[in-house]
Amino acid sequence: MKSPLEIVQTMLQEDAFSNWLGIQVEQIDQGSCTLSMEAHSEMVNGFSILHGGISYALADSALAFASNAYGYQCVSIETSISHIRPAKAGEKLIATATEIHRGKTVGRYEVIVADQHHKTIAHFKGTVHISEKVW
């Protein structure tokens, strides 16, 4: 079976949107993942702050990598995100995914999105369905 890093590299090759975001893999293991990226001026919303879709996408990618790193394909079925502080273009974003619980067919993960000063920007929770398909 592939290693967590090999799985994430395979996923990232096809993951055009994570590449557009400029996502870097800082850490990856079974059930955990840390990603970073820089907020660009193309990523802001009508209030000139980071669009909620960007912090969501970063957290969702961290969820995907942490849950798929066991070697079985996992698909996100239900997620929620609390937007806690605004972020601005130019800031570095760091998403840290940790495992709440992983059963036979369902896994739960928490992802904290923070800025370079360790201030929380968003708090994300995701539930995935674990399939039997091997990476």
Add this chain to the structure above:
Amino acid sequence: MKSPLEIVQTMLQEDAFSNWLGIQVEQIDQGSCTLSMEAHSEMVNGFSILHGGISYALADSALAFASNAYGYQCVSIETSISHIRPAKAGEKLIATATEIHRGKTVGRYEVIVADQHHKTIAHFKGTVHISEKVW
């Protein structure tokens, strides 16, 4: 006070990410909004299907426009999204936001993201904080 359409036009002028997505406003009123966009190849994830961050971003923009259309600035505080069916590059996405309830300081909205065949891709729920700042 500005009309719903004037508010959305003002918001969209600054909303670089909604512009990158290619969002079109199909309908806008106080508490309701329909947006459309086309899924591009830059928007897929490691499974070669639409990245969850894209359907989230489209739904979040529909939430922002529907809730801000009353003329008072609203900020999303808590959102959840269920990913129901995969979408592919080339498909048209339509997000329809409707109001569940709007009180003095808190509003709740539901957004359905569907494809051109009216098949539901994602089901989104969002809670906003209503400020006293006028657009």
Add this chain to the structure above:
Amino acid sequence: MKSPLEIVQTMLQEDAFSNWLGIQVEQIDQGSCTLSMEAHSEMVNGFSILHGGISYALADSALAFASNAYGYQCVSIETSISHIRPAKAGEKLIATATEIHRGKTVGRYEVIVADQHHKTIAHFKGTVHISEKVW
């Protein structure tokens, strides 16, 4: 295979807490269910309004009955509830569950909890895992 009503009757026989709540089945079918109950003085919280756990429990039972009525055992894996209006002891509560989408292993349902004047008290969304066990 048992009918929706037979399944719910079987479930209710063992469901001590739904019985404590005084839940009545108003309508039941595959994917839909309407329940009613009366709010009692034992069900209020520290603000002398209905405890959030009561409206949640009523909605969760409606979710359970609507999703199990197909004849396969379903277990709730992820739920969210927005508390919209307070309710008081003496009021009648009506929970109406409808199906958002049902796939092979995952089903999504929405439940509206209202009072006797059709005012929404709570808005609930639930995701269930569909097992292969037959009722």
Add this chain to the structure above:
Amino acid sequence: MKSPLEIVQTMLQEDAFSNWLGIQVEQIDQGSCTLSMEAHSEMVNGFSILHGGISYALADSALAFASNAYGYQCVSIETSISHIRPAKAGEKLIATATEIHRGKTVGRYEVIVADQHHKTIAHFKGTVHISEKVW
């Protein structure tokens, strides 16, 4: 202003449902709270396991006490709960609420519900609106 313990004692005096549940306050401070209770045979559902409404109610009370302990009245506006493991009648339940973030008008809390063996039964997240009313 009242102390956290005085506020919780005031709230519990009126909180008929928390009393029915047999909730004990193990720890209380501004932004944190630990509650315990014993699961009774009246609290099970149609699968003869703890009804989701009970773990929700326990978590919701922990959220209420942790967020109100600052002295300002807080009302829950949006909550979600993941049911992770089943619990049975006779087991002890412990709910631990911690603060994710507290701003001027909105606070976010996480509550873990575990059994006496420290196994997680449910994972709860709640958002409250902070009013200016003093306890």
